[in-house]
Amino acid sequence: MNKTYNQKAWFFVIPVFVLVAFNAVVPLMTVVNYSFQETFGSNVFAWEGTRWFKQILHSERFHASLGRQFIFTFIILLIQLPLGIAIALTMPKKGWGVPVCLILMSMPLLIPWNVVGAMWNIFALPDIGFLGNSLNSLGFDYNFTQQSGDAWFTTILMDVWHWTSLVVLLSYAGLNSIQPAYYQAAEIDGASRWDIFRYIELPKMKKVLTLAILLRFMDSFMIYTEPFVLTGGGPGNATNFLSLDLVKMALGQFDLGPAAAMSLIYFLIVLLICWVFYSLMMKNEGRT
Amino acid sequence: MKKIKWVVPTFYIIFLMLPIYWLLNMSFKSTTEIINVYSLWPQDFTLDNYRTIFTDSTWYMGYVNSITYTVFNTILSVSAALPAAYAFSRYKFLGDKHLFFWLLTNRMAPPAVFALPFFQFYSSVNLFDTHIAIALSHCLFNIPLAVWILEGFMSAVPKELDETAYVDGYSFPKFFFKIFIPTIAAGIGITMFFCFMFSWVELLLAKTLTATIAKPIAAIMTRTSSTSGYELGLLAAAGSLTIIPGAVVIYFVRNYIAKGFAMGRV
Numbered sequence: 001m002n003k004t005y006n007q008k009a010w011f012f013v014i015p016v017f018v019l020v021a022f023n024a025v026v027p028l029m030t031v032v033n034y035s036f037q038e039t040f041g042s043n044v045f046a047w048e049g050t051r052w053f054k055q056i057l058h059s060e061r062f063h064a065s066l067g068r069q070f071i072f073t074f075i076i077l078l079i080q081l082p083l084g085i086a087i088a089l090t091m092p093k094k095g096w097g098v099p100v101c102l103i104l105m106s107m108p109l110l111i112p113w114n115v116v117g118a119m120w121n122i123f124a125l126p127d128i129g130f131l132g133n134s135l136n137s138l139g140f141d142y143n144f145t146q147q148s149g150d151a152w153f154t155t156i157l158m159d160v161w162h163w164t165s166l167v168v169l170l171s172y173a174g175l176n177s178i179q180p181a182y183y184q185a186a187e188i189d190g191a192s193r194w195d196i197f198r199y200i201e202l203p204k205m206k207k208v209l210t211l212a213i214l215l216r217f218m219d220s221f222m223i224y225t226e227p228f229v230l231t232g233g234g235p236g237n238a239t240n241f242l243s244l245d246l247v248k249m250a251l252g253q254f255d256l257g258p259a260a261a262m263s264l265i266y267f268l269i270v271l272l273i274c275w276v277f278y279s280l281m282m283k284n285e286g287r288t
Numbered sequence: 289m290k291k292i293k294w295v296v297p298t299f300y301i302i303f304l305m306l307p308i309y310w311l312l313n314m315s316f317k318s319t320t321e322i323i324n325v326y327s328l329w330p331q332d333f334t335l336d337n338y339r340t341i342f343t344d345s346t347w348y349m350g351y352v353n354s355i356t357y358t359v360f361n362t363i364l365s366v367s368a369a370l371p372a373a374y375a376f377s378r379y380k381f382l383g384d385k386h387l388f389f390w391l392l393t394n395r396m397a398p399p400a401v402f403a404l405p406f407f408q409f410y411s412s413v414n415l416f417d418t419h420i421a422i423a424l425s426h427c428l429f430n431i432p433l434a435v436w437i438l439e440g441f442m443s444a445v446p447k448e449l450d451e452t453a454y455v456d457g458y459s460f461p462k463f464f465f466k467i468f469i470p471t472i473a474a475g476i477g478i479t480m481f482f483c484f485m486f487s488w489v490e491l492l493l494a495k496t497l498t499a500t501i502a503k504p505i506a507a508i509m510t511r512t513s514s515t516s517g518y519e520l521g522l523l524a525a526a527g528s529l530t531i532i533p534g535a536v537v538i539y540f541v542r543n544y545i546a547k548g549f550a551m552g553r554v
Contacts, residue, residue: 003380012375013387015368016431023428024394027405090296099542103535104301107308110534112489112506115527122314122520123307128326130310161304211436222398225491243398250404263398270396278389 084167117229148238350505441475477544
């Protein structure tokens, strides 16, 4: 679309700018402030320079939780995107099935995150949970509070349960925007099902999939509440993801300086990945 | 082929419903039954858990609090995002692209990072433990999302609509409220759905910013589980009830979802 230059458009943006800046600037600067200082309690601070940053970047603990975080996010994206697209492709396009599917599939998205964690904890318990009990009676030795493999399996299954619907809803939106003429043309050309998907549906879903990938990346990379309630990072450190580790450091040990430095590094990693991805995807859209 | 297509969504929905069913199942059992007997449905059906929640004000006020700040946040986010999204979709202005990306970066700040600074900040402006505090703090991630979604919908509306309205003698406010907003009603519905959703499910900030007066239901649940052991039945009932507001919202926006998603501009 042709956009005209109009500096007065800033007036429209002011409310949003003020509301977001109100929340973003002071807390962020507080974190920056802490990250360069040592606290002795009762508001006594001493300048530490970049010591905490060096300490965090060299710490084994940080490398381990960062690694776990990347693996987790990678697995989540690898499962949820194809699964979400597949479900969106097979969903009914009209009739009573549409609202039923949309409503039932949105349910997990609207449950508070700690309830999701608690729910899956109860659901997966080996003795009284449906999942745990069923798996054990089928002969699997399943116990997510004891075995780290099972803890990973449960956390991933929970996240698939919780968030795949978001990908489904967004992909469904993208698919619905395709004009029937495209399909008719493809039929005339004798295109296979795969060709239709590859050359018509996928390009048309580009924008919604960008949103889906970005949202899923951000939220799975910052996942906190659900694994905190489900496994608490255990057994041992098996599911101790980055944000869990961070909160343990900040509130559990009250190491504000290192925790703040770690927060900033964490934030910058998310920012960098999103920026690269966003720029790549928007390159042809004339927005970046 | 038509028949086989149903298999995937059906299995997916069954998979989605299983944990929810298990939660409901437990909410109708007593805690002793949950711990001692494994059964697919309640052997000794009881409504005691729900009775406790509806008669104890520390419990049911949690729902009132959560709904209050969620609704307030949804209205605030959408009404602030509407003009901004219009500006982004129609005009170029100094720093527009940077501003747009800056807004998105706030969606990327791990809430776990900001919990403590938020507590200190909102305490210092005397908003600690108010509904407004949570509604305002949730703007951090809801406004960027609202602007993003609305911008998509608005860009799909041809610019000729604006120009025709001006030629017909409409002033800007009249055009915006009388013509433009009804045109993108579906988009607004979707945006409200997403804002409600993310504000309703967020716990970390809501919990950090409250003590007693504005405490959300989800935080009340965590407190109860830590002080009096695990009252699983009660917890399951409280959890089941948290699903209801979301279900109500979906029911109301279901037509918008179908219609708005048909526009394909989420």
